[in-house]
Amino acid sequence: MTYDKHEVILEAKNVGLAYDxxxxxRDINLSIHNVVRPDVMQGQVVSLIGRSGIGKTQLFKILAGxxxxxxxxxxxxxxxxxxxxxxxxxxxxxxxxxxxRSIRRNLxxxxxxxENNYTTTDKANIIKDYGDKxxxxxxxxxxxxxxxxxxxxxxxxxxxxxxxxxxxxxDEPFSGLDVLVIDKVVDLLLKISTLHELNTLxxxxxxxxxxxxxxxxxxxxANQPGKEGATITEKLDLMDMGFAxxxxxxxxxxxxxxxxxxxxxx
Amino acid sequence: MKKLKNLxxxxxxxxxxxxxxxxxxxxxxxxxxxxxxxxxxxxxxxKIGRRVFEIIQSGNFWDxxxxxxxxxxxxxFIALLIALSISxxxxxxxxxxxxxxxxxxxxxxxxxxxxLFTLITSDGSQLKLSLLLFGIVPFFVTSxxxxxxxxxxxxxxxCSTLGMNKWRTLWEVVIVGRLDQVLEVMRQNFAxxxxxxxxxxxxxxxxxxxxxxxIKSNKYIDLSTVFAILLIIFLIGxxxxxxxxxxxxxxFPYTKIQLRSK
Numbered sequence: 001m002t003y004d005k006h007e008v009i010l011e012a013k014n015v016g017l018a019y020d021x022x023x024x025x026r027d028i029n030l031s032i033h034n035v036v037r038p039d040v041m042q043g044q045v046v047s048l049i050g051r052s053g054i055g056k057t058q059l060f061k062i063l064a065g066x067x068x069x070x071x072x073x074x075x076x077x078x079x080x081x082x083x084x085x086x087x088x089x090x091x092x093x094x095x096x097x098x099x100x101r102s103i104r105r106n107l108x109x110x111x112x113x114x115e116n117n118y119t120t121t122d123k124a125n126i127i128k129d130y131g132d133k134x135x136x137x138x139x140x141x142x143x144x145x146x147x148x149x150x151x152x153x154x155x156x157x158x159x160x161x162x163x164x165x166x167x168x169x170x171d172e173p174f175s176g177l178d179v180l181v182i183d184k185v186v187d188l189l190l191k192i193s194t195l196h197e198l199n200t201l202x203x204x205x206x207x208x209x210x211x212x213x214x215x216x217x218x219x220x221x222a223n224q225p226g227k228e229g230a231t232i233t234e235k236l237d238l239m240d241m242g243f244a245x246x247x248x249x250x251x252x253x254x255x256x257x258x259x260x261x262x263x264x265x266x
Numbered sequence: 267m268k269k270l271k272n273l274x275x276x277x278x279x280x281x282x283x284x285x286x287x288x289x290x291x292x293x294x295x296x297x298x299x300x301x302x303x304x305x306x307x308x309x310x311x312x313k314i315g316r317r318v319f320e321i322i323q324s325g326n327f328w329d330x331x332x333x334x335x336x337x338x339x340x341x342x343f344i345a346l347l348i349a350l351s352i353s354x355x356x357x358x359x360x361x362x363x364x365x366x367x368x369x370x371x372x373x374x375x376x377x378x379x380x381x382l383f384t385l386i387t388s389d390g391s392q393l394k395l396s397l398l399l400f401g402i403v404p405f406f407v408t409s410x411x412x413x414x415x416x417x418x419x420x421x422x423x424x425c426s427t428l429g430m431n432k433w434r435t436l437w438e439v440v441i442v443g444r445l446d447q448v449l450e451v452m453r454q455n456f457a458x459x460x461x462x463x464x465x466x467x468x469x470x471x472x473x474x475x476x477x478x479x480x481i482k483s484n485k486y487i488d489l490s491t492v493f494a495i496l497l498i499i500f501l502i503g504x505x506x507x508x509x510x511x512x513x514x515x516x517x518f519p520y521t522k523i524q525l526r527s528k
Contacts, residue, residue: 090427096420100443113429143520
């Protein structure tokens with residue numbers, strides 16, 4: 001499969017985080033490139049995999065601009081500016097939505113903050129289109145509490161997708177979902193990643209197999225012996241390894257071997 | 267047999283009709299015991315019931331009732347406006363000391379402040395309203411601030427990821443997002459206002475009111491009237507509690523969904 005790696009669209013440089021004298025994260029360096037494939041609108045899907053409690057959520061908040069790192073910086077965009085809160089969409093683990101608004105209104109609110117200044121008719125059309133595309137049409141006039149966990153997650157992801165943000169961070173998107181729903185989520189994420197060339201999904205998870213199956217690049221977060229604080233210990237270029245963009249990758253025994261190896265590395 | 271056993275099981279769900287039946291039986295039992303053991307200083311339920319009908323049929327009851335009700339509603343409305351303003355403003359650091367002071371005013375006794383309020387108000391009506399406001403606003407603010415404190419931090423984060431500024435976030439999450447809880451706080455605090463109304467009416471009796479009726483009956487140790495008025499006050503309170511609860515579900519249907527899903 002041919003592809004090219006173009007400009008860096010997100011980069012974490014020497015990011016560290018400490019509370020009082022306790023180091024949580026140290027020397028985090030990672031960069032995400034715009035991946036270009038011929039004849040395909042190809043966004044990026046990147047996973048950060050690590051054990052529970054290692055500091056993934058802290059890194060998640062730093063990447064989203066919601067928390068200032070103690071050291072280092074995170075830069076995004078073509079002009080490489082420091083990330084600001086609101087520039088990166090966030091889908092939390094418990095799929096937070098506005099419970100006092102219908103699903104339609106939740107999506108409208110997200111569209112109100114799209115830089116394209118859509119008209120009311122445009123918004124209605126976009127919501128209808130997304131509703132059809134992601135099997136949510138019959139739920140548009142319901143309240144979030146009336147939806148199942150999987151449906152809420154879909155709305156939560158779509159809510160972020162309809163803003164102008166090209167980056168969406170997802171905190172443990174496979175957690176607590178059954179196998180069938182996970183397949184739907186994977187499908188949804190892949191669809192979103194191909195809606196725009198610069199759409200970039202960053203998945204923070206401890207679920208190795210699902211994260212690897214969906215990603216083009218994976219960063220492993222772990223502690224190193226004798227050093228306090230988690231860091232990136234390994235980067236897997238799944239495009240280079242031939243595992244990216246393959247819906248049947250789970251059937252490949254080499255992929256399963258990789259999953260097994262990763263279990264020992266986190 | 268299983269249904270009977272469920273009545274004494276922790277967390278057992280006995281259904282609405284069974285619960286209503288249970289309440290009815292317990293009320294009948296309590297009234298029966300009271301009726302059979304009455305006859306002393308405390309009037310029997312039958313006597314109180316008859317007195318309730320006499321009071322309701324008397325001409326001055328409805329004037330007194332309307333006086334109490336209008337004062338309570340007026341007090342609730344103004345208290346709501348003041349308390350909401352203080353609560354929303356408390357999110358702006360400059361106004362936080364004011365909100366903190368107001369919630370501590372719950373510990374100030376009204377009795378010691380009557381003279382001050384008498385000096386600064388021009389008539390009995392204003393005096394009652396001022397005392398009522400001073401009495402309920404701190405409770406309102408305390409409840410509202412508790413609602414705001416309990417908002418999930420992730421809701422604010424959601425707003426920032428959607429590109430909302432701080433003012434829009436305040437509007438969406440705190441003001442519009444918690445309107446249903448404003449009504450719930452109102453419902454809970456209506457009881458305090460309704461309870462206080464009889465007290466403040468006793469301080470300025472010239473305009474009448476249920477509180478005035480109660481105090482006068484107490485003065486002449488007319489206990490069947492006292493109990494009858496108490497029963498009327500209790501039933502009106504329960505009625506408004508129900509109305510405000512129903513209004514909440516009607517205006518904000520999602521609150522009913524949340525309750526059902528719990």
